[in-house]
Amino acid sequence: MNSHNKNIVCMGEAMVEFTRVEDQKGEALYIRGLGGDTSNCAISAARQGADVAYLSSVGNDQFGNVAMDIWSKEGIDVSHISINPGYPTGIYFIEPAPEGRNFTYYRKESAASKMTLTSDARALLSGEVILHLSAISQAISATAKELSFDAIDLVKQNGGMLSYDTNLRLNLWGLEEARSVINKTAAQADILLPSLDEAQILTGLHDKEDIIRFFLKFEPEILALKCGNEGATIIFEGKAEHIPALNVNAIDTSGAGDTFAGAFLARMVQGASPFEAARFAVAAAGISVQGYGAVSPIPNRKQVLEAMTT
DSSP states (O other): OOOTTOOEEEESOOEEEEEEEEOTTSOEEEEEEEEOHHHHHHHHHHHTTOOEEEEOEEESSHHHHHHHHHHHHTTOBOTTOEEETTSOOOEEEEEEETTEEEEEEEOTTOTGGGOOOOHHHHHHHTSSOEEEEEHHHHHTOHHHHHHHHHHHHHHHHTTOEEEEEOOOOTTTSOHHHHHHHHHHHHTTOSEEOOBHHHHHHHHSOOSHHHHHHHHHTTOOSEEEEEOGGGOEEEEETTEEEEEOOOOOOOSOOTTHHHHHHHHHHHHHHTTOOHHHHHHHHHHHHHHHTTSSSSSTTOOOHHHHHHHHTO
16 A cells, blocks of 8 residues: 555535534624534645645535635645535534534535536546545435445546545434445445444444454455544554543544544655554544534644644
């Protein structure tokens, strides 16, 4: 496997988010941001200095403009993102609740769910890249699911690699369909990035070692099992290493797994070994959980290196 110097291409759906907070008078305010797992991954990788392109479709609307502006300011290549005037950019709202937070999504028939591979997108994917996909990218529509396999085929035919996060969202599809699609995709992944809690639901297994054996049967070159506040376990060339999480006060864990994925891929393309990349990524994720939101607390390379030496 040679990931060194490859460009990273993240593909999927991003949505503009509105998080409810209260001002000093107790009046509700909504803070605007950007969400979406592959978008978070792209931003994380870009903040570590990697060359990153995002592949998606947004509506010809204010929310699409917001997303494009945020990506551009992060240094992400947006030149392959299509603008679809017939469908909107997805949005969602985050409301505080006694058990944590409630999420309300408006993503049905979104521009991203109708995305097609344009000639520009095909040219991008033909350039020996690392394509990063998630199961959410596939679950948003039948069109998106078929598109993902077309993109994988194109990347593989041209010497590229597939990075795959098995993010499980049962509000988007049923468990049996999710298992079928995720297993099919995992069998093509060079870098496999499941999360332990979701993997327990996906596989029906509970024990961590059983879950590792389950994913190793797909023969990825790298398996990085994200274990939340316990860190991550990396398996590469028959060797396994568990990397404990930073000892921090976690405030908001949304986007931590995406931060890990982006930081991990960035260090891989910069020449680090999978184990070195994972140590860096665990530190990045540990920093990200100390702030609110998925994007704002994602650290840059300097911040991660400082955290690793303190």
